[in-house]
Amino acid sequence: xxxxxxxxxxxxxxxxxxxxxxxxxxxxxxxxxxxxxxxxxxxxxxxxxxxxxxxxxxxxxxxxxxxxxxxxxxxxxxxxxxxxxxxxxxxxxxxxxxxxxxxxxxxxxxxxxxxxxxxxxxxxxxxxxxxxxxxxxxxxxxxxxxxxxxxxxxxxxxxxxxxxxxxxxxxxxxxxxxxxxxxxxxxxxxxxxxxxxxxxxxxxxxxxxxxxxxxxxxxxxxxxxxxxxxxxxxxxxxxxxxxxxxxxxxxxxxxxxxxxxxxxxxxxxxxxxxxxxxxxxxxxxxxxxxxxxxxxxxxxxxxxxxxxxxxxxxxxxxxxxxxxxxxxxxxxxxxxxxxxxxxxxxxxxxxxxxxxxxxxxxxxxxxxxxxxxxxxxxxxxxxxxxxxxxxxxxxxxxxxxxxxxxxxxxxxxxxxxxxxxxxxxxxxxxxxxxxxxxxxxxxxxxxxxxxxxxxxxxxxxxxxxxxxxxxxxxxxxxxxxxxxxxxxxxxxxxxxxxxxxxxxxxxxxxxxxxxxxxxxxxxxx
Amino acid sequence: xxxxxxxxxxxxxxxxxxxxxxxxxxxxxxxxxxxxxxxxxxxxxxxxxxxxxxxxxxxxxxxxxxxxxxxxxxxxxxxxxxxxxxxxxxxxxxxxxxxxxxxxxxxxxxxxxxxxxxxxxxxxxxxxxxxxxxxxxxxxxxxxxxxxxxxxxxxxxxxxxxxxxxxxxxxxxxxxxxxxxxxxxxxxxxxxxxxxxxxxxxxxxxxxxxxxxxxxxxxxxxxxxxxxxxxxxxxxxxxxxxxxxxxxxxxxxxxxxxxxxxxxxxxxxxxxxxxxxxxxxxxxxxxxxxxxxxxxxxxxxxxxxxxxxxxxxxxxxxxxxxxxxxxxxxxxxxxxxxxxxxxxxxxxxxxxxxxxxxxxxxxxxxxxxxxxxxxxxxxxxxxxxxxxxxxxxxxxxxxxxxxxxxxxxxxxxxxxxxxxxxxxxxxxxxxxxxxxxxxxxxxxxxxxxxxxxxxxxxxx
Numbered sequence: 001x002x003x004x005x006x007x008x009x010x011x012x013x014x015x016x017x018x019x020x021x022x023x024x025x026x027x028x029x030x031x032x033x034x035x036x037x038x039x040x041x042x043x044x045x046x047x048x049x050x051x052x053x054x055x056x057x058x059x060x061x062x063x064x065x066x067x068x069x070x071x072x073x074x075x076x077x078x079x080x081x082x083x084x085x086x087x088x089x090x091x092x093x094x095x096x097x098x099x100x101x102x103x104x105x106x107x108x109x110x111x112x113x114x115x116x117x118x119x120x121x122x123x124x125x126x127x128x129x130x131x132x133x134x135x136x137x138x139x140x141x142x143x144x145x146x147x148x149x150x151x152x153x154x155x156x157x158x159x160x161x162x163x164x165x166x167x168x169x170x171x172x173x174x175x176x177x178x179x180x181x182x183x184x185x186x187x188x189x190x191x192x193x194x195x196x197x198x199x200x201x202x203x204x205x206x207x208x209x210x211x212x213x214x215x216x217x218x219x220x221x222x223x224x225x226x227x228x229x230x231x232x233x234x235x236x237x238x239x240x241x242x243x244x245x246x247x248x249x250x251x252x253x254x255x256x257x258x259x260x261x262x263x264x265x266x267x268x269x270x271x272x273x274x275x276x277x278x279x280x281x282x283x284x285x286x287x288x289x290x291x292x293x294x295x296x297x298x299x300x301x302x303x304x305x306x307x308x309x310x311x312x313x314x315x316x317x318x319x320x321x322x323x324x325x326x327x328x329x330x331x332x333x334x335x336x337x338x339x340x341x342x343x344x345x346x347x348x349x350x351x352x353x354x355x356x357x358x359x360x361x362x363x364x365x366x367x368x369x370x371x372x373x374x375x376x377x378x379x380x381x382x383x384x385x386x387x388x389x390x391x392x393x394x395x396x397x398x399x400x401x402x403x404x405x406x407x408x409x410x411x412x413x414x415x416x417x418x419x420x421x422x423x424x425x426x427x428x429x430x431x432x433x434x435x436x437x438x439x440x441x442x443x444x445x446x447x448x449x450x451x452x453x454x455x456x457x458x459x460x461x462x463x464x465x466x467x468x469x470x471x472x473x474x475x476x477x478x479x480x481x482x483x484x485x486x487x488x489x490x491x492x493x494x495x496x497x498x499x500x501x502x503x504x505x506x507x508x509x510x511x512x513x514x515x516x517x518x519x520x521x522x523x524x525x
Numbered sequence: 526x527x528x529x530x531x532x533x534x535x536x537x538x539x540x541x542x543x544x545x546x547x548x549x550x551x552x553x554x555x556x557x558x559x560x561x562x563x564x565x566x567x568x569x570x571x572x573x574x575x576x577x578x579x580x581x582x583x584x585x586x587x588x589x590x591x592x593x594x595x596x597x598x599x600x601x602x603x604x605x606x607x608x609x610x611x612x613x614x615x616x617x618x619x620x621x622x623x624x625x626x627x628x629x630x631x632x633x634x635x636x637x638x639x640x641x642x643x644x645x646x647x648x649x650x651x652x653x654x655x656x657x658x659x660x661x662x663x664x665x666x667x668x669x670x671x672x673x674x675x676x677x678x679x680x681x682x683x684x685x686x687x688x689x690x691x692x693x694x695x696x697x698x699x700x701x702x703x704x705x706x707x708x709x710x711x712x713x714x715x716x717x718x719x720x721x722x723x724x725x726x727x728x729x730x731x732x733x734x735x736x737x738x739x740x741x742x743x744x745x746x747x748x749x750x751x752x753x754x755x756x757x758x759x760x761x762x763x764x765x766x767x768x769x770x771x772x773x774x775x776x777x778x779x780x781x782x783x784x785x786x787x788x789x790x791x792x793x794x795x796x797x798x799x800x801x802x803x804x805x806x807x808x809x810x811x812x813x814x815x816x817x818x819x820x821x822x823x824x825x826x827x828x829x830x831x832x833x834x835x836x837x838x839x840x841x842x843x844x845x846x847x848x849x850x851x852x853x854x855x856x857x858x859x860x861x862x863x864x865x866x867x868x869x870x871x872x873x874x875x876x877x878x879x880x881x882x883x884x885x886x887x888x889x890x891x892x893x894x895x896x897x898x899x900x901x902x903x904x905x906x907x908x909x910x911x912x913x914x915x916x917x918x919x920x921x922x923x924x925x926x927x928x929x930x931x932x933x934x935x936x937x938x939x940x941x942x943x944x945x946x947x948x949x950x951x952x953x954x955x956x957x958x959x960x961x962x963x964x965x966x967x968x969x970x971x972x973x974x975x976x977x978x979x980x981x982x983x984x985x
Binding site: 008016022028030363449496 | 706707797846853
C-alpha cells in the first residue's frame, strides 16, 4: 500500500462521518420546516375548533302581553321595540328566586347574552300569536359563561361527600361539623384537593382569599371555605342555604384559578352548575358565527359580514385583473416588438411582483381615494388595489401558459390564412386558457389573504351590517381576523382562530381547484 | 340606501339600453355587408367576414359612448355641487372649505332622503331641492347624450359599410390597442406608486427637513420628532433575525431536496414546505402575537432574562418561518441549474456528496443563492402584518433582540389607520416611510433579479 492510499484510507472514516452529518443536517432542516407547518395548524385548530359550538341556556319565557304590546295593536314597530330582555330577566328571577340585591341580580341577568332579546323580537315578529304564551326556549348564553362551560376559565373538581353535615350560623360565619362519616369524607377530600403541608394534624388550615376557591355546595346554597381543622370547617355564605331543602347530597368543589383572576365569579359558576344539573345548559352548533356581522359582544359576532366583503372585493378583483392580465400577457408574448419599451414593461412587471403590498395600499389611498374621490372602506377600492397587486402574478402565469402552447398550432392557423389575431384568439388562447385560469385562481387566493393594503384604504372599520353592494362600507376576512386578534376576551381568541380556519379552508380549496385544473387540462405536446 | 339603489337601477337601465343599441347595429351592419355582397353566395366579394362589419359598427357605437359614460361619472358630481354652491346664500359661500364640505354633505344627505336631518335650515332644504333637480336633469341628460353618441357612431360606421371596407383590419387594430393598454397598466402602476408616494413625501419634507428625517435618532410622532434611525434599525434587526432562521433552514432544505431526496420524498415534501408561503400573513401575525411572543416571554422569565412580550425576537422568528419557502424554492432552482457535468467531475475525483456540494455546487450556485436571499430580505423588510401584530410601537434604538422595536411598516400603518388629518406631518410621514421602503425594496429586487438572471444565462 502506497503512502497516499494509506493517507486516504485514514481520512476516509472521518470524511464519511462528515457526509452523514451533512445529510442529517439537510434532513433536519426539512423536518424543522415541516414541523413549523404542523405546529401552526395544530395551534390554530386547537384554539379555534371550540368556536364552532356555542352555549345556550334553556329558559321558560312568558311572552307577556303587558310588556310587549300593552295597547294590543300588534304594530310591528311596537313589537320590535318592546323590552324582551325584561322577559328573560323575569324568567331568570323565577329560576333563582333567592337572588337578592342589585349587583347580584345584574350578575344573574348577565348569564344570558344581550342578543337573546333580538332573538325573541324576531320570533314575535315572525309569529305575533306567541304573545300571551309561555315557551321553553334555548337562549344564547353570554360569552363569559360560554368560555366557562367550555372549560377555559378555570380547572374545576367536584367531589361528592357522604353523611349529613350540621350547619351552625355564627354571625355570617358558618361552621360545618358532623359525625365521623361526615368528618372523614370531608377531611379526606380536602386533603386530596388542597395541597397544603400539614405540619401538625391538630393545626387549623387557613385558605386565603386570593388562593383557589374551595367551596361546599350544600342545602341548595354555596359556602366558601375559609379555614378548616380536624373538628370541622369554617366558611362564609356565597349563595344562601335553604335549611329546609330536601336535597340531601353535598359536594366539595374546587376552582383552581383564584376568584380575583377570573371574570366568572364563584356565585355565577354556582348558578351555571345549578342550571346544568337541571339539564338547561347545552352546547349547540354555532350558527351565529356564520350568519352575523361583527359585534362588540363575542357571542353575537360572526364572519358573515367579512365573508360578504371578501366576496365583493374578489369579484371586483377578478373582473378587472383577469381580462387585463390576459390581455397584457397576449400582447407581450405574441405582438410586442422586442425593443427597449417592451423590455421596460417586462422589468416593471417583475418588480411590481416584489413590491411590498403595503405600498399598493399607499397608492390606493393617494390615487383612488384622495385623487379620484372614491369612497373609503368600499369593496370597489379594495378590489382596485388588489387588482394592481395580483396583475403581475396573472400576467406571469398567463405568459407561461401561452409559451407552453407549441408554435406549430399558431403556424398551422397562419398557414391556412388566419390573421395573427385570429390565430391567437381562435387557436392559441383556448389551449392556454386552463393555465391562465390556474394562475388566476392562485392570484385570487393571494388577494383573499391580503390584509395590509386594505388597512390603508380604511377597510378596518367596525362594521355590523353585512355589505350589500360594491360601495357599501365593508371589511374582509383577514382584516376581521386582525381586528378580533386585538380583543382581549378569550371568546374572541377562539373566534379569531375559527375565522382563520375558515380563511385557510377557502385558500386550500382554491389551491386544490388550481391543482385539479392543472392536472385535468395539462397536455404534453 | 334607496338613493343608491335608484342609482344602480338607472345605470343598469342605461347599460341595457346601450347593449340593445349595440346589438341592433351589429345585425344592421352585418346585414348591410351581406346585402352589398349580394347574399351568402357573393360572400367572396367582401374584404372581411360579415361579422367583422358588425363588430366594426359596434366598436364605433360603443367606444365614444363608453368614454362619455366614464367622463360623466367623474365630472357630474363636481359640476352639480359647484352649481348648487353658487346658488347658496352669500354667508354660506364665505365659509371655510371644511365647513362648506359639511354643508354640502348635509345637502346631499337631505337630497338622498335622509329623514334624520329634519332640523336643518330652510336654505339648506332649498339647496337640497335644487341639488335634487339638477341631479335629475343630469341623469336625464346622461341618458340622452350617451344613447345619441352610440346611435351617431353606429350610423356613421353603418353608412361606411361596403365590400371594400377593411373591417377586419380595423377591428383588429382596435383590439391590438386595447391589448397595449392592458400591458401599459403595469407601467402606470409604477408611475402611480412613485408619484403618489413622492408628492406626499415632498409635502412631508416641507415640515421636516430631509436630513433630520433620514439621520435623526429620536422618533416620537406625537411630539413631532421624526428621526427615523430607530425605525430603520428596528426593521433591520427583525429582518436579520428572520434571515438567520430562514437562510440556514431554507438553504439546507433546498440542498437536501435537490441532491439527496428521492423523487417520491421530494414530490410531497416540497409542496408541504411551500404551504408556509401560502398562509396569509395575518395568520402568522396572530400566531406570533398570541403564541410565540408569550412563549419567549415565559422562557425568558424562567431563565431570568427580561424578554419583552413585544420582542423583536418573536416577530423575527415568525417572519423567518414565513420566508423559508422563498429561500428554499429559489435556491432549489439555482442548485438544479448547476450542470450535471460539474457534479460528475467532482465524483470522478473521489469526492463525497457533501464535499461536492460544499466545494463545487454551492460555490457555483452562489450568485443565485445570494439573489434568493436578497429577494427574501426584501420580503422581510416589506412585511407588514406580522410586525403590526407582534412588534411594538416604541421606537427604541437598541441592539438587544429581547426588547421591543418598531419597523417602517408598523409606523406606516399607525400613521394612516384611524383618524387622519391630511395636512399633518403625523399622517404624511407614512408616505415618506413608504418612499424609503419602496426605494430600498426596489433596489434589492432589481439587483437580485439581475444577479439571478445573469447567473442562469451563464450555464444555459
